[in-house]
Amino acid sequence: MSKNFVMLTFDLEEFDIAEEYGQKVSHTDQMNVTKIGTERLMALLNKYNLRATFFTTGNYARLNPELIKTISLKHEIASHALYHSSFHQFKETDILESKSILENITGEKVTGFRMPRLRPFNYKVLAGWGFVYDSSINPTYIPGRYNLLHKSPLPYLENGLLELPCSTTPVLRFPLFWLAFKNLPISLYTALCRRTLRKRKNLMLYFHPWEFAEIGAFKMPRYVKSPDGKILADKLDKLIQNLKKLDAEFVTCQEFCKSLENADQTPGFN
Ligand SMILES: [Zn+2]
Incomplete structure (x- = not known):
């Protein structure tokens, strides 16, 4: 019987989302918010001794090398491009530069990528640059953002890359x-996770460390910023407890890729 896997993933980035809603946030505040949320999150993951995957930007890592090194001792570090803010013009080579920054800091191979805001980009470059997987596809319809209902909701191999x-x-x-x-x-979200895990055999969930800091004072819609901080961390604690009751193993994305390769059952593998 094939196993079920849960991947908890976190996009560790500059807290720049308030700028999407027109509020300027100083660089120091962006870093501090993310730091507070990250520390709270790490304490929670440690409590359950869980390994997770952190997609982080080259810029964030360059400014916080010790934090990234510490996280990498227990968790997987993957690339979230070079800069997060849409004010920075994205270049394809940013992906490669971020990979090299992260590898220099962690001393580990970086094999995963997730595009900031899950924006479309040229996936074909990734395999040639040593990436094994990408996780930039949310195969659903988000009004005003993307419609990816034509994409597979299950992992697949394309252009030499696992999606x-x-x-x-x-x-x-x-x-x-x-x-x-x-x-x-939380009861409804857990029920949806349970149903999805039963059907798809894996859960790929993603959050941001800055959500676990107190961000109520920033000018953003309520559905984006609330609940936040300790209350949201407690909600994640409850979710972890609920997911642990399911017949599933918590793994990093790299570990999940290995399990797919070993099982050799991903569409496109043969
Ligand atoms: Zn992001």
């Missing part, structure tokens, strides 16, 4: 991303 889509529920493709976790009651 690990963010989890969506069976049939309706309701996205189990950070906003769903934040806004749905």
Whole structure:
């Protein structure tokens, strides 16, 4: 019988989301918010001795090398491009530069990538640059952002790269991303996770460390910033407890890729 896997993933980046809503946030504040949230999150993951995957930007890592090194001792570090803010013009080679920054800091091979804001980009370059997997596809419809209902909700091999889509529920493709976790009651979110895991055999969930800092004072819509801080960390604690009751193993994305390769059952593998 094939195993079920849960991947907890975190996009560790500059706290720049308030700028999308027109509020300027100083560089120091961006870093501090992320730092507070990251520390709270690490304490929670340690409590359950869980390993997770952190997608981080080259810029964030360059400014916080010790934090990235510390995280890498226990967790997987993957690339989230070079800069997060849309004010920085994205270049394809940013991906390669971020990989090299992260590898220099951690001393480990970086094999995973997730594009900031899951924006479209040229996936074909990744395999040639030593990436094994990408996780930039949320195969659902988010009004005003993207419509990826034509994409597979299951992992697949394309252009020499494993695509690990963010989890969506069976049939309706309701996205189990950070906003769903934040806004749905924990019992409902858990039930959707359970159903998805049963059907798809894996859960790819993603959140941001800055969500676990106190961000209520920033000018953002309520559904983006609330609940936050300790209350949201307690909600994640509850989710972890609920997921641990399911017949599933918590793994990093790299470990999940290895399990797929060993099972040799991913569409496109043969
Ligand atoms: Zn991000």
